[in-house]
Amino acid sequence: MKSTIHPGRAAASTLSRWFVRKFLQYALVLLIALTINFALPRLAPGDPINYFAGQEINTLTAEQRARLKQELGLDRSVWKQYQDFITGAFRLDLGSSTKLGKPVTQVLRERMPWTFLLVAPALLLSSLIGVISGAYAAWSRGKRREVALLTTMLALQSLPGFWIGMLLIAVFAVKLGWLPSYGAVPLVHTGTGQYVIEIIRRMLLPVATITLATVGSHFLLTRSSMLDTLGQDYILMAEAKGVTRRGLIYRHALRNALLPVYTHLTMSLGILVSGAVVVETVFSYPGIGRLLYESVVARDFPMMQGVFLIITVGVIAANLLADLTYPLVDPRARSTKHLEGSA
Structure with a gap:
């Protein structure tokens, strides 16, 4: 005897799969957007610290630049920086403004x-x-x-x-x-x-x-x-x-x-x-x-x-x-x- 699936259960299963696909699609889009956001200052010409330190970078000594680079985590590997950026974004920890001095x-x-x-x-x-x-x-x-x-x-x-x-x-x-x-x-x-x-x-x-x-x-x-x-x-x-x-x-x-x-x-x-x-x-x-x-x-x-x-x-x-x-x-x-x- 062939087993039959209730139409209501089949529709609910299809709907749940559809919801999961949609969430996964948009989660992937969000991850790609975050990756591009992370890569922009690192792919731009010059040292990435020039973009994160703002206009004050011109007044810093070599020792201050090195210390700031360490504080911003730019002395770590790119993969480690990427991990920190992604986890920080989901924790809503996006660093501090160089102009306003606030988070x-x-x-x-x-x-x-x-x-x-x-x-x-x-x-x-x-x-x-x-x-x-x-x-x-x-x-x-x-x-x-x-x-x-x-x-x-x-x-x-x-x-x-x-x-x-x-x-x-x-x-x-x-x-x-x-x-x-x-x-x-x-x-x-x-x-x-x-x-x-x-x-x-x-x-x-x-x-x-x-x-x-x-x-x-x-x-x-x-x-x-x-x-x-x-x-x-x-x-x-x-x-x-x-x-x-x-x-x-x-x-x-x-x-x-x-x-x-x-x-x-x-x-x-x-x-x-x-x-x-x-x-x-x-x-x-x-x-x-x-x-x-x-x-x-x-x-x-x-x-x-x-x-x-x-x-x-x-x-x-x-x-x-x-x-x-x-x-x-x-x-x-x-x-x-x-x-x-x-x-």
């Missing part, structure tokens, strides 16, 4: 909340505006309002983020004097409502800059996906059955058109962290992006390595989130055949 992880913890304060509302606003206007433009294809929307979004998409930021500063900070043009207030302060208002006022221009710089991509992707979906047979059938215009757009077309948009949004979480470099620099905003700029100027390589690691982990985590949650959004991705065929 890299401490500085990153201080700066990361500021970047999240910019990225989170900017991503939410650009996504909502882009998706809603993209769906509306697809439904109004060929009409004047669709042409106006498409022209506006293409113009925003072509403008660099720093130029948008400078334009907003010139109008709302310099000419009108409504908003501050730079800086922020410490998050550690536990002040009153006026303190919260001041934080929001200083966030408005950077958030508006990131939103305007990224809304075009969400709009164009949603519009393209909606146009493809509106041409499907089931949409024509629903329209023939007398489904209302509102129901046709939001219950039938938009739900299916949002699948590629959802993937784009999740991956934008990681991309926006690195994309905030220009905006934070323009507004002198104390986030991860501004920290990277300051580290490059000061040749603070330990801090640069820490920021690169944060950006890499953010992009990998966003892609992993997209892969793991996509089956929850698209029922077709939950099938056993799809899971077995995916890498």
Whole structure:
């Protein structure tokens, strides 16, 4: 008598294997990124200590250089240095900043909340505006309002983020004097409502800059996906059955058109962290992006390595989130055949 496997158990086994494959894939990508991060200062021309000691290296004597090299572990074999770097990265021990004299992880913890304060509302606003206007433009294809929307979004998409930021500063900070043009207030302060208002006022221009710089991509992707979906047979059938215009757009077309948009949004979480470099620099905003700029100027390589690691982990985590949650959004991705065929 042949043994049979319960379909539920088979599906659960396939799903667990799929999860394991995904985690192993992204773990390998993270290891490769860490290896590249480790190799950069050692493959560059000259002595690696020149990159880790920063601008102060020119003032050190030969004896001080030797002592610093020993403290940084650069006198050990490359394999031992690599082992120490990998274990230190997983322990969140990334060394000390040569410019600030603080542990890299401490500085990153201080700066990361500021970047999240910019990225989170900017991503939410650009996504909502882009998706809603993209769906509306697809439904109004060929009409004047669709042409106006498409022209506006293409113009925003072509403008660099720093130029948008400078334009907003010139109008709302310099000419009108409504908003501050730079800086922020410490998050550690536990002040009153006026303190919260001041934080929001200083966030408005950077958030508006990131939103305007990224809304075009969400709009164009949603519009393209909606146009493809509106041409499907089931949409024509629903329209023939007398489904209302509102129901046709939001219950039938938009739900299916949002699948590629959802993937784009999740991956934008990681991309926006690195994309905030220009905006934070323009507004002198104390986030991860501004920290990277300051580290490059000061040749603070330990801090640069820490920021690169944060950006890499953010992009990998966003892609992993997209892969793991996509089956929850698209029922077709939950099938056993799809899971077995995916890498």
